[in-house]
Amino acid sequence: MQLSDCRGLITGASGGIGQALVTRLCEGDARLLLVGRHAEPLQALLKRYPAQLEIVQADIAEAEGRQAVLAAARRFGGLNTLINAAGVNCFSLLEDQDEGSIANIIGLNVTATLQLTHRLLPLLRLQPRALVVNIGSTFGSLGYPGFSAYCASKFAVRGFSESLRRELADTEVKVLYIAPRATNTGMNASDVIAMNDELKVAMDDPQTVAEALAQAILREQEETYIGWPEKFFVRLNSLLPRIVDQALRKQLPIIQRFARGKS
Numbered sequence: 001m002q003l004s005d006c007r008g009l010i011t012g013a014s015g016g017i018g019q020a021l022v023t024r025l026c027e028g029d030a031r032l033l034l035v036g037r038h039a040e041p042l043q044a045l046l047k048r049y050p051a052q053l054e055i056v057q058a059d060i061a062e063a064e065g066r067q068a069v070l071a072a073a074r075r076f077g078g079l080n081t082l083i084n085a086a087g088v089n090c091f092s093l094l095e096d097q098d099e100g101s102i103a104n105i106i107g108l109n110v111t112a113t114l115q116l117t118h119r120l121l122p123l124l125r126l127q128p129r130a131l132v133v134n135i136g137s138t139f140g141s142l143g144y145p146g147f148s149a150y151c152a153s154k155f156a157v158r159g160f161s162e163s164l165r166r167e168l169a170d171t172e173v174k175v176l177y178i179a180p181r182a183t184n185t186g187m188n189a190s191d192v193i194a195m196n197d198e199l200k201v202a203m204d205d206p207q208t209v210a211e212a213l214a215q216a217i218l219r220e221q222e223e224t225y226i227g228w229p230e231k232f233f234v235r236l237n238s239l240l241p242r243i244v245d246q247a248l249r250k251q252l253p254i255i256q257r258f259a260r261g262k263s
Helices: 016-027 039-048 063-076 099-124 148-167 190-199 206-219 230-239 241-259
Strands: 007-010 031-036 053-057 081-084 130-135 173-179 223-225
Touching: 007 016, 007 063, 016 031, 016 039, 016 206, 031 039, 031 063, 039 053, 053 063, 063 099, 081 099, 099 130, 099 148, 130 148, 130 206, 148 173, 173 206, 190 241, 206 223, 223 230, 230 241
Parallel strands: 007 031, 007 081, 031 053, 081 130, 130 173, 173 223
Antiparallel strands: none
């Protein structure tokens, strides 16, 4: 799909990756409906691209928020791209997390994403060509200590993308899955950034993710994994997980130290 043909809805548009996505797609002349919980960054984007954007402030984890998004999408006058970019993270050993935090991660990253897609899918099917684009993670293929709940949510998003793609195989709606590696946004706390520095884990800027997503839309590429050696470890983990187990076992003391706030 050409970006100039894109009439898209982006959830999580007020976040770091979301804002970069908006900028990149607007540069390609897309028209976008932005969804986010925080009005100020949405308004700032609207001021930059007033002819291309409409905004709706809503929490998609709530039924009322999803209904508000559906109503806005109907008023938008045609929707051919849904980009599910909303998400939250928490870096902590599972035993140190509270139940509310776990529920929040699964609730937004998985449940709300599926529920909103369910509501918007009939609108997408009205179009001659449409895309559902799910933002996943390397951690959707590679379980990593300190991110158990987040990994569970992104494994679910990857499975959702695969099954929905097969479910819609006889329609004109294609499902794309984009898996960034560690990205330098406000979603990553300072201890995560410090840990990645010590482990020499590369972190991309949001613009890198935005460019990869734009290219995936242009090519309608079903799966995109960003970063090396992360792509290699994803593949290795699917074939020889014990080797990855051993590599992560060596990192475990460092991960535990940062996860427990003893950096």
